[in-house]
Amino acid sequence: MNVGMNRLGNFSALSSKLSYRRAELLVAFATMLVTFDLMLKMEGLYIYVTEYYRSSKRQRELYDRGLTLTLKSKHILGLAFDIAIIDKNGKFLKEDDTKMYGILGSWWESHGGVWGGRWKIGDGHDVYHFQHN
Ligand SMILES: [Zn+2]
Numbered sequence: 001m002n003v004g005m006n007r008l009g010n011f012s013a014l015s016s017k018l019s020y021r022r023a024e025l026l027v028a029f030a031t032m033l034v035t036f037d038l039m040l041k042m043e044g045l046y047i048y049v050t051e052y053y054r055s056s057k058r059q060r061e062l063y064d065r066g067l068t069l070t071l072k073s074k075h076i077l078g079l080a081f082d083i084a085i086i087d088k089n090g091k092f093l094k095e096d097d098t099k100m101y102g103i104l105g106s107w108w109e110s111h112g113g114v115w116g117g118r119w120k121i122g123d124g125h126d127v128y129h130f131q132h133n
Contacts, residue, residue, distance in 0.1 A: 022077065029079050029132045032111055036130075039107060045100075047083045050128065051075065069121060074114075080131035101127035 040047060054062075054075035062068045074080035085093040085100050093100060105115030108130050116129025 025132060026078055032108075032113055032132070033081075035111060036104075036108065040104075045104075046086045047104075048086060049081050050084050051082045052080075053078045066122070069119075074131040080129060082128045083130065084128065095124050095127045105130070 052075070054073060056071075056076055059068065059071055059073050059076055063071055083104075085104070087093055095101065101117055105117045105127065108115050112133055114131045114133050116126030116131070119126055
């Protein structure tokens with residue numbers, strides 16, 4: 001698997017509070033993730049998931065620091081993740097290093113997801129963010 005999953009320990013805490021509707025959404029989201037991972041493998045890309053589930057408290061902290069524009073992030077529902085693309089030399093690709101985030105973002109959108117590269121945050125765009133629609 002090319003996806004470095006981080007913070008998945010939080011998933012069990014989240015799943016104990018699931019409604020049926022949220023469980024359905026998470027299954028759909030997980031299906032998208034598996035497909036995304038297959039595509040990455042085929043392309044020979046490596047990504048690291050830097051954040052997945054986020055508590056409301058953490059969302060508030062990020063909001064207060066100006067690092068997010070909303071208190072109602074899909075991260076709180078477990079329906080969003082942030083990635084870092086790592087090149088073959090082990091270097092983290094930043095937004096201005098490459099168009100690769102846009103390529104992955106377009107792929108994600110073509111499969112029904114929402115990509116953060118479409119909205120501005122600070123001086124740039126949230127290219128690292130992928131979420132369920
Ligand atoms: Zn995010």
